[in-house]
Amino acid sequence: xxxxxxxxxxxxxxxxxxxxxxxxxxxxxxxxxxxxxxxxxxxxxxxxxxxxxxxxxxxxxxxxxxxxxxxxxxxxxxxxxxxxxxxxxxxxxxxxxxxxxxxxxxxxxxxxxxxxxxxxxxxxxxxxxxxxxxxxxxxxxxxxxxxxxxxxxxxxxxxxxxxxxxxxxxxxxxxxxxxxxxxxxxxxxxxxxxxxxxxxxxxxxxxxxxxxxxxxxxxxxxxxxxxxxxxxxxxxxxxxxxxxxxxxxxxxxxxxxxxxxxxxxxxxxxxxxxxxxxxxxxxxxxxxxxxxxxxxxxxxxxxxxxxxxxxxxxxxxxxxxxxxxxxxxxxxxxxxxxxxxxxxxxxxxxxxxxxxxxxxxxxxxxxxxxxxxxxxxxxxxxxxxxxxxxxxxxxxxxxxxxxxxxxxxxxxxxxxxxxxxxxxxxxxxxxxxxxxxxxxxxxxxxxxxxxxxxxxxxxxxxxxxxxxxxxxxxxxxxxxxxxxxxxxxxxxxxxxxxxxxxxxxxxxxxxxxxxxxxxxxxxxxxxxxxxxxxxxxxxxxxxxxxxxxxxxxxxxxxxxxxxxxxxxxxxxxxxxxxxxxxxxxxxxxxxxxxxxxxxxxxxxxxxxxxxxxxxxxxxxxxxxxxxxxxxxxxxxxxxxxxxxxxxxxxxxxxxxxxxxxxxxxxxxxxxxxxxxxxxxxxxxxxxxxxxxxxxxxxxxxxxxxxxxxxxxxxxxxxxxxxxxxxxxxxxxxxxxxxxxxxxxxxxxxxxxxxxxxxxxxxxxxxxxxxxxxxxxxxxxxxxxxxxxxxxxxxxxxxxxxxxxxxxxxxxxxxxxxxxxxxxxxxxxxxxxxxxxxxxxxxxxxxxxxxxxxxxxxxxxxxxxxxxxxxxxxxxxxxxxxxxxxxxxxxxxxxxxxxxxxxxxxxxxxxxxxxxxxxxxxxxxxxxxxxxxxxxxxxxxxxxxxxxxxxxxxxxxxxxxxxxxxxxxxxxxxxxxxxxxxxxxxxxxxxxx
Numbered sequence: 001x002x003x004x005x006x007x008x009x010x011x012x013x014x015x016x017x018x019x020x021x022x023x024x025x026x027x028x029x030x031x032x033x034x035x036x037x038x039x040x041x042x043x044x045x046x047x048x049x050x051x052x053x054x055x056x057x058x059x060x061x062x063x064x065x066x067x068x069x070x071x072x073x074x075x076x077x078x079x080x081x082x083x084x085x086x087x088x089x090x091x092x093x094x095x096x097x098x099x100x101x102x103x104x105x106x107x108x109x110x111x112x113x114x115x116x117x118x119x120x121x122x123x124x125x126x127x128x129x130x131x132x133x134x135x136x137x138x139x140x141x142x143x144x145x146x147x148x149x150x151x152x153x154x155x156x157x158x159x160x161x162x163x164x165x166x167x168x169x170x171x172x173x174x175x176x177x178x179x180x181x182x183x184x185x186x187x188x189x190x191x192x193x194x195x196x197x198x199x200x201x202x203x204x205x206x207x208x209x210x211x212x213x214x215x216x217x218x219x220x221x222x223x224x225x226x227x228x229x230x231x232x233x234x235x236x237x238x239x240x241x242x243x244x245x246x247x248x249x250x251x252x253x254x255x256x257x258x259x260x261x262x263x264x265x266x267x268x269x270x271x272x273x274x275x276x277x278x279x280x281x282x283x284x285x286x287x288x289x290x291x292x293x294x295x296x297x298x299x300x301x302x303x304x305x306x307x308x309x310x311x312x313x314x315x316x317x318x319x320x321x322x323x324x325x326x327x328x329x330x331x332x333x334x335x336x337x338x339x340x341x342x343x344x345x346x347x348x349x350x351x352x353x354x355x356x357x358x359x360x361x362x363x364x365x366x367x368x369x370x371x372x373x374x375x376x377x378x379x380x381x382x383x384x385x386x387x388x389x390x391x392x393x394x395x396x397x398x399x400x401x402x403x404x405x406x407x408x409x410x411x412x413x414x415x416x417x418x419x420x421x422x423x424x425x426x427x428x429x430x431x432x433x434x435x436x437x438x439x440x441x442x443x444x445x446x447x448x449x450x451x452x453x454x455x456x457x458x459x460x461x462x463x464x465x466x467x468x469x470x471x472x473x474x475x476x477x478x479x480x481x482x483x484x485x486x487x488x489x490x491x492x493x494x495x496x497x498x499x500x501x502x503x504x505x506x507x508x509x510x511x512x513x514x515x516x517x518x519x520x521x522x523x524x525x526x527x528x529x530x531x532x533x534x535x536x537x538x539x540x541x542x543x544x545x546x547x548x549x550x551x552x553x554x555x556x557x558x559x560x561x562x563x564x565x566x567x568x569x570x571x572x573x574x575x576x577x578x579x580x581x582x583x584x585x586x587x588x589x590x591x592x593x594x595x596x597x598x599x600x601x602x603x604x605x606x607x608x609x610x611x612x613x614x615x616x617x618x619x620x621x622x623x624x625x626x627x628x629x630x631x632x633x634x635x636x637x638x639x640x641x642x643x644x645x646x647x648x649x650x651x652x653x654x655x656x657x658x659x660x661x662x663x664x665x666x667x668x669x670x671x672x673x674x675x676x677x678x679x680x681x682x683x684x685x686x687x688x689x690x691x692x693x694x695x696x697x698x699x700x701x702x703x704x705x706x707x708x709x710x711x712x713x714x715x716x717x718x719x720x721x722x723x724x725x726x727x728x729x730x731x732x733x734x735x736x737x738x739x740x741x742x743x744x745x746x747x748x749x750x751x752x753x754x755x756x757x758x759x760x761x762x763x764x765x766x767x768x769x770x771x772x773x774x775x776x777x778x779x780x781x782x783x784x785x786x787x788x789x790x791x792x793x794x795x796x797x798x799x800x801x802x803x804x805x806x807x808x809x810x811x812x813x814x815x816x817x818x819x820x821x822x823x824x825x826x827x828x829x830x831x832x833x834x835x836x837x838x839x840x841x842x843x844x845x846x847x848x849x850x851x852x853x854x855x856x857x858x859x860x861x862x863x864x865x866x867x868x869x870x871x872x873x874x875x876x877x878x879x880x881x882x883x884x885x886x887x888x889x890x891x892x893x894x895x896x897x898x899x900x901x902x903x904x905x906x907x908x909x910x911x912x913x914x915x916x917x918x919x920x921x922x923x924x925x926x927x928x929x930x931x932x933x934x935x936x937x938x939x940x941x942x943x944x945x946x947x948x949x950x951x952x953x954x955x956x957x958x959x960x961x962x963x964x965x966x967x968x969x970x971x972x973x974x975x976x977x978x979x980x981x982x983x984x985x986x987x988x989x990x991x992x
Contacts, residue, residue: 017213020156022081028071029086068092098131143185154217166369168216173243175222194316214367224249239314240273273313315362347386429470432527432594458783464598485573498570521600524564543571601773601785605707611682612773615643620767641680648874651677657753660742676735701734713738767792814933818971819922824962830954833867843876851886866894892921
């Protein structure tokens with residue numbers, strides 16, 4: 001998994017930036033100078049405020065010594081990253097000390113700090129790089145210290161950060177120590193101020209640090225030659241230039257050096273913003289003729305004017321869209337507003353900003369380096385007009401905005417739709433299993449190339465906000481619910497008590513804000529600690545509530561949301577969850593609940609119905625491979641409307657993504673009629689039409705045709721010739737075949753499904769299961785939304801030895817389609833619904849009778865359960881609608897097919913997920929398959945232990961022998977025999 005992310009990760013790692021940092025500073029100063037710095041300049045406080053206040057994970061530490069000799073001595077014992085030398089030292093002058101330090105430590109930066117420029121005249125020798133790297137003037141503003149530190153760090157990190165990591169830089173040319181001692185603190189202050197504004201407190205810590213370390217570098221030089229060297233090296237990353245007019249060239253002061261340098265730069269790139277500064281006001285006209293900005297050094301508003309120049313040209317602050325005459329057209333503070341501005345501003349404004357790299361600089365200031373570089377690389381001359389440039393920029397902006405989505409942000413008011421994230425955290429603690437999977441899914445999609453391969457499909461994870469487990473802990477404690485919830489309480493009373501309890505004020509305020517901002521349908525989903533684990537059987541156990549969320553009253557919508565959250569909390573302790581947890585090594589007290597509030601994927605139709613075009617489940621392992629199919633090629637379950645159809649085990653379409661045209665359910669017209677989905681789940685946006693707590697209704701295919709949805713997956717059994725037509729233009733019975741998508745490829749679903757399975761398997765390192773929903777709209781790209789990804793629970797799939805030939809009279813059951821892998825040798829009980837007693841009209845009664853029999857078995861006493869039709873279905877006409885708790889002691893289950901009730905199995909439902917997770921052997925006996933056997937006649941030889949109205953319970957002295965071959969899906973159950981049976985070796989077996 002690590003390789004997957006290393007190979008595909010597109011985001012700069014903050015740890016790669018600023019590898020050289022100042023941690024230890026040696027200050028060589030007399031006691032008097034040190035006192036002035038500390039008491040008047042607040043040296044320590046200034047450094048701590050600057051670094052700790054900006055959330056840096058380090059702050060430089062200052063060690064003070066009073067003499068040169070002490071400085072040299074301490075440097076032999078301790079490593080220092082920077083030495084600052086004051087003028088008045090008892091035993092050495094600063095230049096001599098600097099030379100001594102450079103002799104022993106040639107690369108050690110040494111800075112001279114003086115109180116006034118006139119003090120430099122007291123020095124015996126000329127300052128050079130052989131002794132002092134740079135001289136700074138302290139004029140009472142303590143911010144010079146952080147500026148010195150950052151200046152040294154920028155010089156050391158420039159090459160790697162700018163050239164290798166695409167960080168931007170500002171070139172400052174100034175030879176007056178007094179002037180650059182004023183300029184640098186101001187520039188750094190403005191950079192850090194703007195950076196701090198960008199760092200919203202909801203960002204991950206890694207993203208905060210990335211923005212801090214990705215700030216523009218400030219490269220200070222005093223001469224023409226070094227300035228040229230810097231610009232040649234970093235011209236593609238230069239935000240702008242701030243230059244004196246008079247400075248050193250070839251070692252001599254040149255009055256128009258800055259003007260000549262500006263001309264040289266403009267010959268290379270006319271778009272670079274340049275600010276010339278001078279004490280000579282006459283240079284203002286020259287600067288104007290050069291089309292550069294000018295700053296008078298003696299202006300009373302110098303600092304303000306410099307700040308305005310930086311904000312306007314370097315991308316700091318809001319983006320101000322202007323016309324060439326500088327008139328303001330629009331303003332943008334976020335990327336979304338920036339995109340909107342690009343769409344709306346006049347063509348001449350596009351051309352004006354594109355020529356000056358304003359777009360690129362503004363994006364770079366927000367650490368959008370890849371996007372900034374792409375836009376910076378364009379030349380206005382390469383396009384026919386401004387509209388072509390607009391389209392080019394918008395295309396890249398939208399692609400990058402989709403790709404560079406933050407994983408998890410802390411929710412604050414008005415951020416849900418404003419920030420670049422699909423995932424918000426409403427409270428602390430664990431996200432729970434399901435939410436962890438969603439967070440991972442966002443990373444997986446963004447760090448893979450799947451979007452590049454399917455550019456005609458929008459691939460995303462729906463927006464969601466997660467209430468971490470801290471709120472659950474507080475809710476249980478503050479409302480004194482633990483003792484009550486852990487008692488053997490009725491589910492209805494349990495829920496009533498939870499609904500009367502209160503959530504925290506902090507969460508309620510956030511939910512209130514959330515409700516005001518989001519008026520689309522939402523799902524309130526469980527995300528417990530153990531849920532969606534590869535080894536814990538809790539699929540579909542806890543509650544999910546679908547809310548239309550369309551009331552005109554914010555208060556009503558908020559109350560519904562709060563109650564849904566409380567109901568999810570209550571489901572932690574309901575009977576179904578208790579039963580499942582008893583079958584694991586976990587105690588119910590260990591379970592904690594997070595809650596996901598997720599955007600429901602769907603389309604709102606004129607009929608006031610809301611639902612996705614289709615939903616589905618992808619699984620890496622196909623337990624029913626036929627024809628050319630192989631088990632490891634995966635399987636997809638598809639259904640019109642919401643995925644509740646699949647989760648509840650109702651009729652859906654099962655396909656192999658590799659062979660999407662092979663539909664075993666539709667092998668004949670009769671089978672197509674029997675196996676086709678004929679109803680679907682949707683949400684009514686009209687309150688009075690909602691029929692249940694989940695706010696989902698069932699609708700006929702006729703209603704899907706009215707909504708113009710059926711055309712994407714419908715076919716017709718023609719009345720004229722009794723054949724299947726892949727068009728709704730014919731009269732006849734409508735069926736769900738997905739032919740327009742699978743056969744005619746209106747959407748490359750099968751290819752996308754294969755890619756999703758391979759990408760997910762590579763990322764998780766194991767077979768996976770993905771839940772998804774798809775919206776298809778004729779006017780837009782199809783939208784594939786990943787709703788959930790989790791490891792697919794496997795039962796080992798170790799190849800078992802071939803079963804030895806035996807007398808077939810001893811075989812009770814043999815099946816070519818099984819679920820599981822391994823051997824079970826401890827089951828001495830069989831409960832069977834005798835086929836001759838089965839009545840499809842009585843399946844609900846049969847389920848109740850099964851529950852009564854099941855309750856007679858203790859925890860470690862298990863049995864074989866056999867009966868006609870589909871087990872665990874919510875549709876009583878397809879089989880026995882049992883809940884998991886009603887068959888919790890069954891270790892092997894047999895699904896008996898009858899000639900009049902030949903039902904396609906559905907291993908995509910939550911019921912069958914729990915069958916798998918609990919390592920239960922599942923046999924399907926198909927009367928049309930010659931190799932499938934169920935020897936009811938031989939069973940009649942044995943005495944019935946107990947009888948019910950529909951059930952027979954057989955108890956044997958010796959155990960059955962249950963064998964399932966996971967590699968080929970074949971399995972058999974032998975009748976108990978009097979011979980001694982081999983005991984199952986639990987450690988060697990994969991455990992079914």
